[in-house]
Amino acid sequence: EQDVAEYRKSLAIRVSGFDVPKPIKTFEDSGFSPQLMNAIKKQGYEKPTSIQCQALPIVLSGRDIIGIAKTGSGKTAAFVLPMIVHIMDQPELEKEEGPIGVICAPTRELAHQIYLEAKKFSKSNGIRVSAVYGGMSKFDQLKELKAGCEIVVATPGRLIDMIKIKALTMLRTTYLVLDEADRMFDLGFEPQVRSIVGQIRPDRQTLLFSATMPRKVEKLAREILTDPVRVTVGEVG
Ligand code: ADP
Ligand code: MG
Numbered sequence: 001e002q003d004v005a006e007y008r009k010s011l012a013i014r015v016s017g018f019d020v021p022k023p024i025k026t027f028e029d030s031g032f033s034p035q036l037m038n039a040i041k042k043q044g045y046e047k048p049t050s051i052q053c054q055a056l057p058i059v060l061s062g063r064d065i066i067g068i069a070k071t072g073s074g075k076t077a078a079f080v081l082p083m084i085v086h087i088m089d090q091p092e093l094e095k096e097e098g099p100i101g102v103i104c105a106p107t108r109e110l111a112h113q114i115y116l117e118a119k120k121f122s123k124s125n126g127i128r129v130s131a132v133y134g135g136m137s138k139f140d141q142l143k144e145l146k147a148g149c150e151i152v153v154a155t156p157g158r159l160i161d162m163i164k165i166k167a168l169t170m171l172r173t174t175y176l177v178l179d180e181a182d183r184m185f186d187l188g189f190e191p192q193v194r195s196i197v198g199q200i201r202p203d204r205q206t207l208l209f210s211a212t213m214p215r216k217v218e219k220l221a222r223e224i225l226t227d228p229v230r231v232t233v234g235e236v237g
Contacts, residue, residue, distance in 0.1 A: 013054060017229035021057040024048060030056050035124040036084060040077075043120060049074035054231045059207060060085060064225040067209045069233040075209045076117045079103070079177045084121055086175045086205065087150050093172060098145075099130070099152040101175040104196065106183040108133045108155060114179065115153040127151060132168075133158050142167045156184065156192035163199065173200045181210040181217045190216070197224050 004022060007013075024030055027040050027048055048056060051069040058065050059082040069075060083101045090100050103118070105111040111133045118129045130144050132154035138161065145152075145167040152159070152168065162168055176197065178184065184193055197206075206225050210217055221228065 012232075012234050013050060014232040015054060015229065017063075017227065020229050021061045021063075023053045024057050025053065030060060030081070032081065032085070033088070033125075036081065036121065039121045039124055040081070045077065048077075051075055051231065051233045052078045054233070055079075056082060058229045058231070059205075062205055064206045064228040065208070066213075066221050066225065066228050066230040067207070068211070068213055068231065069209075070211050073233060075179070076114055077121075079179070079207050079209065080114070080118050080121055083118075083151065083175055083177070084125055084127060087127055088125060090172075090174065093148055093150065095148065096146070097169070097172045098148050099150055099168065099170075100172055101151045101177070102159075102170065102173050102196075102200070103151070103153045103177040103179060104156055104159065104184070104193065105153065105179045106155065106187050106189060108135055110180060110183075111153050111155050118151055118153060122151065129153065132162055138162075138165075156189040156196060159196060160192055163196075170200045174204045175207075176200055176204050177207045177209070179209050181208050181220070182212045182214060185214065185216050185220075190220070193220070 051067060051073045055065060055067050055078040067075060067078060087100050103114055105114055115129060115131045122129050128149040129151040130149040132141055132152050141162065178193065208221050208225060
């Protein structure tokens with residue numbers, strides 16, 4: 001206990017919430033499958049970053065999380081790796097069902113980076129990832145979604161378009177990630193984000209990541225997360 005407190009202090013790590021799972025020190029501590037461990041090693045990730053050490057056990061335990069850490073701290077793997085584990089634990093999708101995991105990001109570029117990272121970790125597990133953002137024709141996206149996918153990486157606007165044309169339903173969605181929530185608000189996507197969240201079952205696991213935590217984002221987090229653990233790494237505004 002003392003060790004954990006000292007360690008967090010040294011990295012300016014603050015954690016709040018009740019019954020917080022202890023941080024891990026190595027990826028092996030997470031109990032990932034051999035396939036997932038291989039994929040992690042293939043990425044050249046030798047040990048988890050600070051936010052990953054804190055967030056992985058929390059998210060793997062099924063808890064909601066607010067993760068606040070600056071750009072470049074490794075937040076993507078902190079939500080993608082537990083998402084793979086979560087999906088492997090769910091019954092397989094029937095035809096026309098899915099996705100199980102939804103990741104929303106504010107821009108096409110960010111969504112695309114996440115898409116690539118999610119692909120790398122999903123391949124060896126037979127998990128399908130779909131990209132739902134501009135740059136690809138809606139027709140092709142519709143076809144891909146209809147074929148079925150466990151993970152959707154999306155910008156809010158395009159995701160809503162796809163829901164409207166019934167390219168996908170979120171009846172099976174149990175894992176929702178809002179990445180770069182502060183930028184999502186800066187870009188005016190609050191109504192879209194709220195509409196998406198409103199269509200996903202309330203017993204989902206919800207993860208919210210942000211570099212900063214303005215009051216509006218704080219308010220959304222309070223409304224859509226259940227007993228979240230809050231992890232802050234570094235000095236952030
Ligand atoms: P953030 O979302 O916090 O800005 P990213 O998830 O984009 O950060 O990660 C930043 C960079 O660090 C990426 O190039 C990613 O591949 C790399 N990275 C993530 N986790 C690790 C790790 N455990 N070890 C080494 N590199 C990592
Ligand atoms: Mg990121």
